Amino acid sequence: MAGRATTRALLLHLAVLAALVVLYWLLPDYHRGVLARVLVLAVFAAGYNIVFGYAGLLSLGHAMFFAAGIYGAGLPVYHLDWGVGAAFATGVGAGALLALVVGMLALRTTGVAFMIVTMMFSQVFYLTTLYFTQWTRGEEGLVLPQAARRLALPGLEIDLSDPASRYFIAVALFSVVLMASFAIVRAPFGRVLVAIRENEERVRMLGYDVFSNKLAAMVISGAFCAAAGAAYAVLFGYIGSTFATIQYSILPLLWVLLGGAGTVLGPLLGTVFMFYVVDITSGYTSAYLLIVGVALIVLVLFFPKGVLGTIRERWLRWLP
Amino acid sequence: MAAVSPLLQTRGLSRSFGGLRAVDSVDFSLDAGEIRAIIGPNGAGKTTFVSLVCGRIAPSAGTILFEGVDVTRLPAHQRVKRGIAYTFQITSIFANLSVFDNVALAAQRRLIDHAERGGSRFSPADLRRGVAEALERVGLADRAEQAAGKLAYGHQRLLEVAMGLALEPRLLILDEPTQGLSDAEIDGFIALVRDIARSATVLLIEHNMPVVMALADRITVMNNGAVLAEGTPAEIRADSAVQHAYLGTPDDD
Numbered sequence: 001m002a003g004r005a006t007t008r009a010l011l012l013h014l015a016v017l018a019a020l021v022v023l024y025w026l027l028p029d030y031h032r033g034v035l036a037r038v039l040v041l042a043v044f045a046a047g048y049n050i051v052f053g054y055a056g057l058l059s060l061g062h063a064m065f066f067a068a069g070i071y072g073a074g075l076p077v078y079h080l081d082w083g084v085g086a087a088f089a090t091g092v093g094a095g096a097l098l099a100l101v102v103g104m105l106a107l108r109t110t111g112v113a114f115m116i117v118t119m120m121f122s123q124v125f126y127l128t129t130l131y132f133t134q135w136t137r138g139e140e141g142l143v144l145p146q147a148a149r150r151l152a153l154p155g156l157e158i159d160l161s162d163p164a165s166r167y168f169i170a171v172a173l174f175s176v177v178l179m180a181s182f183a184i185v186r187a188p189f190g191r192v193l194v195a196i197r198e199n200e201e202r203v204r205m206l207g208y209d210v211f212s213n214k215l216a217a218m219v220i221s222g223a224f225c226a227a228a229g230a231a232y233a234v235l236f237g238y239i240g241s242t243f244a245t246i247q248y249s250i251l252p253l254l255w256v257l258l259g260g261a262g263t264v265l266g267p268l269l270g271t272v273f274m275f276y277v278v279d280i281t282s283g284y285t286s287a288y289l290l291i292v293g294v295a296l297i298v299l300v301l302f303f304p305k306g307v308l309g310t311i312r313e314r315w316l317r318w319l320p
Numbered sequence: 321m322a323a324v325s326p327l328l329q330t331r332g333l334s335r336s337f338g339g340l341r342a343v344d345s346v347d348f349s350l351d352a353g354e355i356r357a358i359i360g361p362n363g364a365g366k367t368t369f370v371s372l373v374c375g376r377i378a379p380s381a382g383t384i385l386f387e388g389v390d391v392t393r394l395p396a397h398q399r400v401k402r403g404i405a406y407t408f409q410i411t412s413i414f415a416n417l418s419v420f421d422n423v424a425l426a427a428q429r430r431l432i433d434h435a436e437r438g439g440s441r442f443s444p445a446d447l448r449r450g451v452a453e454a455l456e457r458v459g460l461a462d463r464a465e466q467a468a469g470k471l472a473y474g475h476q477r478l479l480e481v482a483m484g485l486a487l488e489p490r491l492l493i494l495d496e497p498t499q500g501l502s503d504a505e506i507d508g509f510i511a512l513v514r515d516i517a518r519s520a521t522v523l524l525i526e527h528n529m530p531v532v533m534a535l536a537d538r539i540t541v542m543n544n545g546a547v548l549a550e551g552t553p554a555e556i557r558a559d560s561a562v563q564h565a566y567l568g569t570p571d572d573d
Contacts, residue, residue, distance in 0.1 A: 188424075188428040188432065191421055191424060191425055191428070192425065194414075194417065194421075195414055195421075198415070198416055198417065201412070202408070202412050202413075202414065204396050204397050205396060205397075205400065205408075206400065206425055206429055206483065206487065207400030207401050207429045207433075207487065208397055209395075210397075
């Protein structure tokens, strides 16, 4: 019963991960590069999904966590010649800490106020990166030297600018976050988050501290998004204020909505879809955003709960 | 253990909404093992009173003692941990979740608390057992996989009770549990509450008089936010002040 659904879902997720590995040998060079980037951004989307899809908190400020990862990892590499491993860990820690502080303040509000407060905090973060132009070079950004982007492991050194290692590190990071999401959603904690989304008052009357559960969700989400940012910095070697703009708060929302909010695989699906629609249409016309818009409208009409959300509702109820 | 102090006690408990004193200086006492019914006309302050007890709203004045401990300042979720469970007047199950998940939310709460108090960590099998027991008691065991929102109304009320049961509370507050149920369902419900009362104290808000008379050990009558009368079903039936409250008093227009 419940056990069989879990096994089936687990197999599906492992199959997706295996397919991502195999795709490396099937795809032409260009698409390998695209997919590596998309996977890192899908990690960002998966982090956003914890807060938005499961706990039902509509944050408009998640760019700050992504950017916290980017700067937390990128600045030490650029200015302090840190190793990539330590820099990555710093990036994730910066995102989690920022999410803790912002969460403690922003979670005192709900609904529209929460959207505005998170957006404002993110805006403060963005302006801060501009204020310290001396170190961040603001919008222009910094390019991390290729020599610094090497991951030193005992007995082997990986060049992160190499397309193959880039691809497989992106797959590895995505796998960790996907399986972590899967475990969270299946755990008692995940059940509480979904219940908070559905009816907060009832959850409180079942003996749960709603605030601390939401805060935990924020911190996990912040850590995932920052992991995506940190990986983005060291894999693609560019850090800039653009990643802290409002656009990067809206994008994960779109990806998650398209793929299916509150589904484990939805963020990946949404990110891939969005990326390729933009990629393909911009090859034909400069008015590609028009086509993207129409595609989004069609999708929302036929898949109101996102692609996977609708599939789950109609056919595959066991999908986590 | 001798019944020295009552399970639940309130002293001077009050709550005003603007100028309206919805609950006005209520002294109330409930012994462990009792089935107590609170009755009274609409707007008498019954739901407000139990909401104060379970912590959904904060009192304007007065104290609440649960098992001799002052819980007046405790947030609602802490009171649930101490054993006060509340089932909602308006059915408020998680409609989009399965019946299993609805009850699992309550059952895992109790299992987590047990682990926090130094007990062993619980396994998914423990959780399934806890959920199955609660569903068994209300007779919904064969509907565990269904979406809760798709249940018939009477079954949703039973699910609401199952969620309360899975918390294994010391005090279970039922707010108008038989509202909207058919006669046959009500008979089943009376048997269920008797069964629950063997392991928990039950505080029941109810409009349906036959249900009250069949179940309650004692009845508290509220009117205009205050306790009007209290006694056994026979005493309450004979009380003239109660009849006035329901039929209208001479100074009402």
